[in-house]
Amino acid sequence: MLTNTDESNLKVANLEIAQPDPRDAFFSVRDIHAYYGESYIVQGISLDLKEGEILALLGRNGAGKTSTLRTIARVDDPELKKGEIYLGGESLHDKKSYQAAQMGIQLVPEDRRIIGGLTVEENLVLAQVAEPLGWELERIYEHFPRLAERRTQIGTTLSGGEQQMLAVARALARDVKLLLLDEPYEGLAPVIVQEIEKIVRQIKELGITTIIVEQNAVAALKLADRAVIIDMGEVVYSGTAQDVLEDEDLRNEYLAI
Ligand SMILES: Nc1ncnc2c1ncn2[C@@H]1O[C@H](COP(=O)(O)OP(=O)(O)O)[C@@H](O)[C@H]1O
Numbered sequence: 454m455l456t457n458t459d460e461s462n463l464k465v466a467n468l469e470i471a472q473p474d475p476r477d478a479f480f481s482v483r484d485i486h487a488y489y490g491e492s493y494i495v496q497g498i499s500l501d502l503k504e505g506e507i508l509a510l511l512g513r514n515g516a517g518k519t520s521t522l523r524t525i526a527r528v529d530d531p532e533l534k535k536g537e538i539y540l541g542g543e544s545l546h547d548k549k550s551y552q553a554a555q556m557g558i559q560l561v562p563e564d565r566r567i568i569g570g571l572t573v574e575e576n577l578v579l580a581q582v583a584e585p586l587g588w589e590l591e592r593i594y595e596h597f598p599r600l601a602e603r604r605t606q607i608g609t610t611l612s613g614g615e616q617q618m619l620a621v622a623r624a625l626a627r628d629v630k631l632l633l634l635d636e637p638y639e640g641l642a643p644v645i646v647q648e649i650e651k652i653v654r655q656i657k658e659l660g661i662t663t664i665i666v667e668q669n670a671v672a673a674l675k676l677a678d679r680a681v682i683i684d685m686g687e688v689v690y691s692g693t694a695q696d697v698l699e700d701e702d703l704r705n706e707y708l709a710i
């Protein structure tokens with residue numbers, strides 16, 4: 454929590470340091486504040502991303518990582534009450550989640566939301582009913598051979614790793630520009646984690662920008678270009694992923710690793 458004194462100091466600092474125009478960045482989050490009802494959770498988060506970068510968004514359990522991703526994806530809860538978000542120069546803060554999706558924001562939530570009763574292929578086809586279209590099925594299957602093998606299998610009967618792949622593939626079936634991955638490695642065996650890592654790297658090579666939230670901070674940092682650590686809904690560190698890997702004190706304090 455900021456005290457009044459801190460707040461006025463911040464205001465002075467903001468005046469003194471000229472902020473770059475957020476519309477110039479590929480993706481920019483400027484001082485967002487979001488609430489679940491009365492609960493003030495996202496307390497002034499800012500971050501910037503260049504196109505094709507991977508950002509690791511880290512922090513303890515309950516720090517506000519999921520809430521930040523949800524705010525960026527413009528879902529109704531938590532409610533964004535203050536701050537700005539821009540993708541490719543276009544404002545997102547004044548948009549609804551379906552509009553954010555049309556603009557290329559794809560959130561892969563922790564529970565992956567594979568649609569029950571539908572096959573792998575039907576899950577992918579369903580992602581393509583709304584414009585703008587992303588990858589064609591054949592291209593998806595080239596990158597995800599496991600999904601190709603299981604195209605007629607009911608999606609919810611896949612293993613955890615395969616469901617994660619399907620969730621990412623579904624995002625690619627839409628025209629994704631910013632991929633938001635919430636704990637993609639959760640509950641997965643190390644060998645499967647490596648497969649997901651490989652896919653995220655391939656996606657990066659294609660120029661897609663990614664924010665990855667992970668409890669497995671080391672794995673996320675190895676993949677990421679940059680890192681933002683949040684605590685109690687505020688940014689406590691922003692820098693390169695490499696610096697966090699090398700800074701033991703920082704990791705002890707905020708990541709417990
Ligand atoms: N739907 C909700 N309603 C009220 N509070 C919530 C809700 N979801 C999360 N919170 C609270 O917001 C805080 C941040 O949660 P979350 O963003 O899920 O953290 P993280 O993903 O970093 O573990 C926690 O204190 C959590 O209890």
Ligand SMILES: [Mg+2]
Nearest residue numbers: 518519520635
């Ligand atoms: Mg979370």
